[in-house]
Amino acid sequence: MARLNVNPTRMEMRTLKARLKTAVRGHKLLKDKSDETVRRFMEFVRLNRKLRKETETEVTAALKSFLTASAANSPEIIAEAVSVPVRSVKLTSEISNIMSVRVPKITVEEGEEKEMYPYSFATVTSDLDVSVKKLGEVLVKLIRLAEVEKTCDMLADEIEKTRRRVNALEYVLIPDYEETIKYISMKLDENERANTIRLMKVKSMLEKG
Amino acid sequence: MPNDKVAAIGDKDTVFAFRALGVDAFGVTDADAADTIKKVAGEYSVIFVTEDVAEKQAELIARYKSRPYPALIPIPTAFGSSGFGMAGIDRNVEKALGTNPGEGD
Numbered sequence: 137m138a139r140l141n142v143n144p145t146r147m148e149m150r151t152l153k154a155r156l157k158t159a160v161r162g163h164k165l166l167k168d169k170s171d172e173t174v175r176r177f178m179e180f181v182r183l184n185r186k187l188r189k190e191t192e193t194e195v196t197a198a199l200k201s202f203l204t205a206s207a208a209n210s211p212e213i214i215a216e217a218v219s220v221p222v223r224s225v226k227l228t229s230e231i232s233n234i235m236s237v238r239v240p241k242i243t244v245e246e247g248e249e250k251e252m253y254p255y256s257f258a259t260v261t262s263d264l265d266v267s268v269k270k271l272g273e274v275l276v277k278l279i280r281l282a283e284v285e286k287t288c289d290m291l292a293d294e295i296e297k298t299r300r301r302v303n304a305l306e307y308v309l310i311p312d313y314e315e316t317i318k319y320i321s322m323k324l325d326e327n328e329r330a331n332t333i334r335l336m337k338v339k340s341m342l343e344k345g
Numbered sequence: 346m347p348n349d350k351v352a353a354i355g356d357k358d359t360v361f362a363f364r365a366l367g368v369d370a371f372g373v374t375d376a377d378a379a380d381t382i383k384k385v386a387g388e389y390s391v392i393f394v395t396e397d398v399a400e401k402q403a404e405l406i407a408r409y410k411s412r413p414y415p416a417l418i419p420i421p422t423a424f425g426s427s428g429f430g431m432a433g434i435d436r437n438v439e440k441a442l443g444t445n446p447g448e449g450d
Contacts, residue, residue: 195420195421196423240390271363279391282393283416291441
């Protein structure tokens, strides 16, 4: 590792020792943060996988029915049938804090159960009913999926960042400080020895002369 | 700030199904997908994007990953899932842990 470019003085050594102490403490804290974030992240990933597995089949089925319906009716009729929804999805989007990462927190406000189908049954095929019904059932889960997946995205980002910081401290900063401190203390010791020898030499010269 | 609404972006024939539920659906083609995503991202808090579109616009969607909102979420199309959504979870795990231990649960 590279030694820092500093003067080998006692004062520098003192500053470096203080810095090393801070770095070690920071490293420990970041490492703890990283461990805990990973633990939380794994919980979310598990939930994410489960939700995705569940919703994917349901959404596919619902959209397939819709496709069948679009094939059976003309596009205008379908567009007209769904263009004025009787229900609306209202969310409350807040921001919550997981390990100081700002993640979304979405809650669905359930509207009162009104008529589900916004069209007359006379004009469209029953495939559309199936599709709308299925989608309606899966929608709340989909929104939960959105929240969980986004949380996973953001936690993954944060974990990566923290890991980089931990590694930088562990493999660059701390070894650098340690090496520089060692270098300074060696240099100081060397000076000390040189001084002693010089004194001895002077003394023997004085005795001879 | 997001406005508590939900949008769906994708092939016109599939996403219109969401309209009946009060979700704002935007039918797009390859040409205007990027513009629509950009426009919608500023207004909605949850956006469902069909996998085929999401795959093509992966770079653009990655840009929104670092903020809490909007949440852009890939959903399967009527022809089943291409595995793009699941791959996204695996990518996250790999990013966070450095390796992917697979389906450990």
